[in-house]
Amino acid sequence: MIARHILLTRLLAKLRFRLLSPLHIGLGERGFLIQNTLLVEKYVIPASSLKGSLRRIAEWLMKSKLESYTDELVKKAVQLHREERGPIEHTPPPSENANKTIDEIYNKLKDSRKELFDFLWKQFREDKRKIVDVGLGVLCPVCSIFGCPSFAGKMRLTGAKIANDSYTLRFIWGVGINRETRTAERNVLFAHQVIDPGVTLCCEIIVDNLIPGDPDAQLFADLLKYLHEEGFQVGARKSVGLGCLDLDVENSEFAFADLRNKRDLESLKALFTQPYTKYPIKFEQLIEKLLGK
Numbered sequence: 447m448i449a450r451h452i453l454l455t456r457l458l459a460k461l462r463f464r465l466l467s468p469l470h471i472g473l474g475e476r477g478f479l480i481q482n483t484l485l486v487e488k489y490v491i492p493a494s495s496l497k498g499s500l501r502r503i504a505e506w507l508m509k510s511k512l513e514s515y516t517d518e519l520v521k522k523a524v525q526l527h528r529e530e531r532g533p534i535e536h537t538p539p540p541s542e543n544a545n546k547t548i549d550e551i552y553n554k555l556k557d558s559r560k561e562l563f564d565f566l567w568k569q570f571r572e573d574k575r576k577i578v579d580v581g582l583g584v585l586c587p588v589c590s591i592f593g594c595p596s597f598a599g600k601m602r603l604t605g606a607k608i609a610n611d612s613y614t615l616r617f618i619w620g621v622g623i624n625r626e627t628r629t630a631e632r633n634v635l636f637a638h639q640v641i642d643p644g645v646t647l648c649c650e651i652i653v654d655n656l657i658p659g660d661p662d663a664q665l666f667a668d669l670l671k672y673l674h675e676e677g678f679q680v681g682a683r684k685s686v687g688l689g690c691l692d693l694d695v696e697n698s699e700f701a702f703a704d705l706r707n708k709r710d711l712e713s714l715k716a717l718f719t720q721p722y723t724k725y726p727i728k729f730e731q732l733i734e735k736l737l738g739k
């Protein structure tokens with residue numbers, strides 16, 4: 447809904463992840479890997495699962511840095527971003543002061559983000575709550591990257607594929623435990639099909655219009671750093687340690703094209719035909735650039 451039709455920058459990455467513990471992306475109870483057909487193409491983590499995991503980490507990183515946001519409206523967006531029940535919102539939960547807070551944010555949007563406000567006003571007219579919700583959504587670093595119900599995010603990604611020629615599939619067996627008696631429950635022997643660690647998973651991402659130094663660009667840098675330094679988990683049975691991955695930056699490839707002052711045909715052609723040779727960037731440089739240093 448919010449138009450982002452001019453390409454200002456483009457970040458591309460061929461990410462490689464090391465699988466550190468068995469991975470199960472399954473159909474829950476039946477325990478088999480999600481659709482065996484996916485394995486023919488070696489796609490083992492659907493884009494939606496990967497995106498969900500990355501989004502949760504980004505949300506946590508964003509909230510943990512609340513005090514560092516200097517722009518008042520961005521700070522409000524970070525503070526109010528919530529998705530406890532149902533869709534993501536950026537308005538205060540119903541309370542005595544909720545309408546007062548909405549009025550304050552509405553006026554601030556009107557005064558300091560004129561272009562955005564005018565656009566929202568054309569869409570929603572008198573609906574102050576909606577204007578505040580979507581307006582803060584646009585300014586919210588996580589929603590800017592990952593999207594929210596009113597608009598698409600700046601990032602697109604593929605599912606993750608196994609990069610190796612061979613990999614091992616096996617079953618992990620277990621029994622369900624009755625929470626009250628803390629003994630094995632009858633009739634709940636289960637098996638989960640897993641991919642053994644040691645393989646490399648790869649996926650590709652594209653993020654458009656991250657402006658170095660902006661809050662969403664900084665958050666994206668924090669996210670990449672976190673994936674490299676701390677790793678993350680995807681798939682089922684995370685509580686027992688399945689699906690641990692870390693980002694292997696030495697074997698990943700990154701490209702960043704800044705087209706703000708370079709809008710000639712050659713530059714665009716290079717971006718679409720040979721992005722990684724024409725706009726290569728090392729991981730550490732990319733992080734610095736996104737952070738605006």
Ligand SMILES: [Zn+2]
Nearest residue numbers: 527586588589
């Ligand atoms: Zn948000």
